[in-house]
Amino acid sequence: MASSASTLEIEARDVVKIVLQFCKENSxxxxxxxxxxxCQVSLNTVxxxxxxxxxxxxxxWDAVLPQVAQLKLPRKKLEDLxxxxxxxxxxxxxxxxxxxxLRQTQVMGVMKQEQPERYLRLEHLLVRTYFDPNEAYQESTKEKRRAQISQAIASEVSVVPPSRLMALIGQALKWQQHQGLLPPGTQFDLFRGTAAMKQDEEExxxxxxxxxxKFxxxxxxxxxxxxxxxxxxxSCSVDGIIEVWDYISGKLKKDLQYQADESFMMHDDAVLCVDFSRDSEMLASGSQDGKIKVVKTFSSGKREGGDFVAASVSPKGEWLYCVGEDMNMYCFSYQSGKLEHLMKVHDKDVIGVTHHPHRNLVATYAEDCTMKIWKP
Structure with a gap:
């Protein structure tokens, strides 16, 4: 059920900005x-x-200052404002x-230290009993200075659609639903990243x-x-067909597009074993002709004695472990599709293999009356 897609590169700064917007909108x-x-990352949106x-x-200014307080602006533009x-x-x-x-903001405090003449000019203007616009605005006008400041600050900010975090999550869930990974009406556990499961059902x-x-x-x-x-x-059948069922209705899941199009997952021979990755995103199947499929086909390469009897996928889906009739364990890299390691694990027929849920440990068991735990 895993599907291959081109990798999307997402900047960490963009993720931080989305979280910043969420914080801003929720006070x-x-x-x-x-x-x-x-993070040294600024949202800089209005x-x-x-x-x-x-x-x-x-x-x-009563509307401008609260917005400016949440922006990271160049010091010169802040000083002008x-x-x-x-x-x-x-x-x-x-x-x-x-x-x-003048006296209580950080911006003007820095001006006092680094541009004392500019700062003192403002102090002197405040102690006078009159106000001279020409002197104060230095041969310009109040309106012209406002326009210059607004254009300078506007170049530092952008507009982002509201609630981007929730919108992106919603889009992701709709895509999963469209792909048949999230049936309509299913509650989704965002924290776990899976469909919500009932935890309180008594066994x-x-x-x-x-x-x-019926088959x-x-x-x-x-x-x-x-x-x-x-x-x-x-279910995996003797004729090599793998089918995904809706256990609630007992019918084939037609919301999986490939099944709706009758393009079933198939082997050339009987499918004898199947296993899921822990996140339920990947399915590994092994057939009687010694082949393993995960969107890809893995083969022992042997004409005789290489038939797989069991398989297990690593928790992150990076490795596929198969045990064969030849008492060997085959270690395939899912990424490359290559057999990376081969070793004999038992002296008699191997029955099965299983992987620890979060450690690099694989257990095999066989008719030689042993179960062996393997580590790197």
Missing amino acids: LQQTFQTLQNE DSIDTFIADINAGR YEQIVLEMAELRELDTARAI TYPITLSHQI GKKTHPECARFSPDGQYLV
Whole structure:
């Protein structure tokens, strides 16, 4: 059931930005600031650039300052903005506000240290009993300075559609549903990354027939497995066909596109064993002719004595382990499809193989009255 696709490269900075947007939209201010500072990544988005520019051009500083506080802007542009606000507060004779901005903000504190003359000029303007626009705005006008500042700051910000994190998760779930990996109405556990499973169901023995799946007169299942996430029931038949069933209805899962198109997974000979990867995304099957398939075909390469009797997939799906009638274990790399290692594991017929759920340990068992645990 695994499908091959071209790799998409996602920048870590973009992931951080999406999380920052989530924090911003949910008023997680402390988390927002901490994440932005630790990662040295800035969100630098506004709801609307046009509205943001209009607010600056109109001098609506009560709307501008809260947005600027969440942006990472070049120091020079911030200094120009705060200087303009101090000048306009002085013109309105809002002197207490002007002094608070001048003396209590980090931007103006840096200006005081590094540009003392520029800073002192603003201090002097605040102690005068009059306001001279020509002197304050230095042969320009209030409107022209606002326009210059708005354009300079607007080049540093962008607009992103709201709730990008939730939208992307929604798109991913829709894709999985479209691919048949997430049946309609299925609850999804985002934390585990799987369909939600009932954890509180009390275990008890069966007494009632729920469904009966009939096969053709000349075929029958040689093996069957439920997937670890509980979504699939897979059967492997003596005629080499592998089918995925809806165990709730007892019918073939037609929401898997390849089954709807009747392009079934197949071997040339009877399928004797099957196993899922732990995430239920990959299915390995072994046939009587000594071949293993996972979207790819793995073969022992032997004409006689190389038939596989059992197989197991590693937890991350990187390795496929098969045991054959020749008492050997075949170790295939899923990525390359090559047989990377071959070794004899028992002295009599091997019965099966299984992999530890999260450690590099493989157990094999055979008719020689032993079970052996193998490690790197």
